[in-house]
Amino acid sequence: MKRLIGLLLVLIGVLYPFVVYFGIEHFAPWQFALLLGGLWLARVLTGERRTASLAMAVVALSFCALLALLDSPVLLRWYPVLISGFMLCLFGASLIQGPPVVERLARLSEPDLPEVAIRYTRQVTWVWCGFFLFNGLTATVLTLWAPLHWWALWTGLLSYGLMGLLFAGEWIVRRRVRGGA
Structure with missing residues (x-):
């Protein structure tokens, strides 16, 4: 499961600019935040408990929370x-x-x-x-x-x-x- 989540995070990371460019007219920023935050949270729950990985996930989850809260297309x-x-x-x-x-x-x-x-x-x-x-x-x-x-x-x-x-x-x-x- 953790490999699948890691693969999805990489795939989303690679496709992210295109998803934002083509999807911004159809989806709200908070929806992007929900998807991205869900993947990062799943990574935390299924991944290794190394300090660097957890720190990275906390920063990413904080970004997603801010994106969801502000619902700002620029923040994307x-x-x-x-x-x-x-x-x-x-x-x-x-x-x-x-x-x-x-x-x-x-x-x-x-x-x-x-x-x-x-x-x-x-x-x-x-x-x-x-x-x-x-x-x-x-x-x-x-x-x-x-x-x-x-x-x-x-x-x-x-x-x-x-x-x-x-x-x-x-x-x-x-x-x-x-x-x-």
Whole structure:
């Protein structure tokens, strides 16, 4: 059940800008809040009780409560900023508390990483922090000053395209580094 809820949260997160863009004429913001809040609450009730997960859920549930209370279409646009902030905090905290997120992911396929690979994964985690900071700031600017269709284009398509390019570029660099080692 918890995997299904996690999958639904990811799916809603990816589709969220399009759902807002196309659904705002048919649904009230409090209805978006109810759906999103319900998924986050289900995640809390079925997920692991780690401090970071609970903190993230509390912030998301607070956002949903505020959205439901204010019933503001403008507030709907802040959710992608919140998600970028979550990701920045997750990756950034892993640099402080360790091991970095990218190292944890690398160890799934290669448990005994050499020291050079550990340093590399730390650098890649810094790059992802930079991406999430840039993405969050861009989403903030678009939320505050751009038309809805610009916001939807960035948060629903362009940012994911850049994320994919970053992922692919890192994969290519990693292959070259490993091939040359």
